[in-house]
Amino acid sequence: MTGATPSHAWSLGDVFVIGIGVAGGIVAVPFVVSAGLGVLGFSTAGTAAGSIGAAFMSSYGGSIAAGSAVSVMQSAGAAGVGVAIKALGGVAGGAATYAARKKYNDN
Numbered sequence: 700m701t702g703a704t705p706s707h708a709w710s711l712g713d714v715f716v717i718g719i720g721v722a723g724g725i726v727a728v729p730f731v732v733s734a735g736l737g738v739l740g741f742s743t744a745g746t747a748a749g750s751i752g753a754a755f756m757s758s759y760g761g762s763i764a765a766g767s768a769v770s771v772m773q774s775a776g777a778a779g780v781g782v783a784i785k786a787l788g789g790v791a792g793g794a795a796t797y798a799a800r801k802k803y804n805d806n
Contacts, residue, residue: 717796724792725785732780741776
């Protein structure tokens, strides 16, 4: 098929919009994760007494192993999320934007 234009070609607009989605995901993830952990009781001040996080922590019987769910959530609540989680947020933001853009363009 000489001269045929593929129907799935990306335009500069597609790349730009998806890039905005990736950037939005990277920026939004720390706020969303911090808010979610805060609701559970994990914060920069430690685990809040009487919170879901405190109940989860007590279920470990007083011995919290490094790398356990509680230690990871407390670490993220105290110090914020790392680069890997931000990258995952970027991937999610880009994928959601791509899906929305594709749905919009298909209609």
